[in-house]
Amino acid sequence: MLLTKSPPIRKEQSSSFRGALRASGVMAFAGLGDAVLYPVLPIYGKELGFSVFFIGVLLSVNRFVRIIANTSIANWVHQIGIRKMLIITATLATLTTFLYGLKLGLISFLLARIFWGLSYSGLKTSTLCYASQAKEKSGLVFGLSQSIKSLGALFVLWFGPIVIGEFGIQNGLFSIASISLLGILLAYSLPKIEPKAKDEVVKTSLTFYPNTINLLVFIVSVSIDGILVVSLSYLLSGNMVNSNELLGYVAFYLLLKRLFTLLFSIIGGVLSIRFRPLFLFSISISICLLAMALIAFDITILGIILAFLFNTIVVTFSPLIAIKNSQNKDNSLQAISSVSTWWDIGAAVGAFIGIYAIEFIGIQNLYLSLCITGTILFINFSIKNAKSSRSTI
Incomplete structure (x- = not known):
């Protein structure tokens, strides 16, 4: 339900x-x-x-x-x-x-x-x-x-x-x-x-283990907090007439990203009183993937706005989802460390490879590849999560 x-x-x-x-x-x-x-x-x-x-x-x-x-x-x-x-x-x-x-x-x-x-x-x-x-x-x-x-x-x-x-x-x-x-x-x-888990320690091997939630968080972070942020100037340059105008628009969208964090984190939290966080998380992942597809097919502005908006919900609930999907639910520190690390890796990798990837395969092919990869990982996460839920019934 x-x-x-x-x-x-x-x-x-x-x-x-x-x-x-x-x-x-x-x-x-x-x-x-x-x-x-x-x-x-x-x-x-x-x-x-x-x-x-x-x-x-x-x-x-x-x-x-x-x-x-x-x-x-x-x-x-x-x-x-x-x-x-x-x-x-x-x-x-x-x-x-x-x-x-x-x-x-x-x-x-x-x-x-x-x-x-x-x-x-x-x-x-x-x-x-x-x-x-x-x-x-x-x-x-x-x-x-x-x-x-x-x-x-x-x-x-x-x-x-x-x-x-x-x-x-x-x-x-x-x-x-x-x-x-x-x-x-x-x-x-x-x-x-x-x-509360006084007898538990956080293990490096588990922090870097590529489980389903970590891989999903990684690809979303690569796509939005990494590649999308560093490629905004490329995506918006077709509509701009000079560099000052382009700089203003890039700054506007980065500020919009932070405003979304402020407003929609609260909205997501309020919605979680009525809807399960996993449901809100899954819907947000789906829309982030849709945003990647929109950018790939040159529906750029709508894609950017949807990506930044629903990425806020993903960031907000990913630690909570990681804790609830952890094999040892009493050791929340392990789940927090793990999902935070994979998010940091994704953002760092995305920022590092973003410009090079655009030059190598082009913006459309890059965002289409991110959409396809993210969809596969999301399906994998959903299947594994459904199996885990049935096993606890």
């Missing part, structure tokens, strides 16, 4: 609910420094002494760090607790933003980006772990959590360029880092809820 009846949140669940939302607020504050670099570093990078090549390295190295670090970070959360991990990583994230503004050179900036990658891994794992503790209305909790996390990026994409343009990149980054300090204070207010 698609409809579910969900009881109201009991008093004993309220601590988990509050913890999940506050933890998302911590991540929103901690991520201000990273979010502002993407529009700012390509413009001010030369002022800081970085070449175009190293600007690309600095913007991407944190994602590769996360791929390597997710399993170890999850085990650290298991050892020291969720709240302590959020306090540590929020503090480290704030320090990295201060380091960005110190103009200490490439090596120092690179180290700051590596430490930010570690911080992000801890922040994301801990935030999802808080959300997983809320057993009632879990879809709503994951939706609200995802939406709150996006608020920081939306704020700094508006505020950051203004303050940096007015006071310079150094003072601007110091101001943004000062705001991030609020995340540390918020982390201290978190309830002390710890992972």
Whole structure:
């Protein structure tokens, strides 16, 4: 059945609910420094002494760090607790933003980006772990959590360029880092809820195991968070008359992507009160695949909008689906680490191969291939999930 009846949140669940939302607020504050670099570093990078090549390295190295670090970070959360991990990583994230503004050179900036990658891994794992503790209305909790996390990026994409343009990149980054300090204070207010699987550890072999949910998440991440993001200029260039107009449109669609995260994560969470998260997840995957087909057949604008919109639902519910499909449902850290790692791998691979793939096989063939591959993996996921559901009846 698609409809579910969900009881109201009991008093004993309220601590988990509050913890999940506050933890998302911590991540929103901690991520201000990273979010502002993407529009700012390509413009001010030369002022800081970085070449175009190293600007690309600095913007991407944190994602590769996360791929390597997710399993170890999850085990650290298991050892020291969720709240302590959020306090540590929020503090480290704030320090990295201060380091960005110190103009200490490439090596120092690179180290700051590596430490930010570690911080992000801890922040994301801990935030999802808080959300997983809320057993009632879990879809709503994951939706609200995802939406709150996006608020920081939306704020700094508006505020950051203004303050940096007015006071310079150094003072601007110091101001943004000062705001991030609020995340540390918020982390201290978190309830002390710890992972329940005290006797379980997160295993690297399981994190990188290509099960059905991991492969499905991987292809969606490759397609939308990787290839689609880096190929927007190619897809939109046919309708533009000059580079300034093209830049404006690309920026608009990237901002639209973040707005979708803010709005539709909440909508998806509310819908999950009435519909099962797996149903919403499956519908969203189907529409993402349809979006790839639309782009392949040159229905570009509609394809981009549908991909960004429904990818929001996929991102929101994929950790919850991974936990519920895990063989060991008591060890949510393993499922969170695994699905997060495969999403990071997909986004990194997609961003890396996107432009080369377009040059090699063309945009239409590329997106058609993504649609076909994703459809096969989605059918495989659905079959395996149906078998698993029947075996538990």
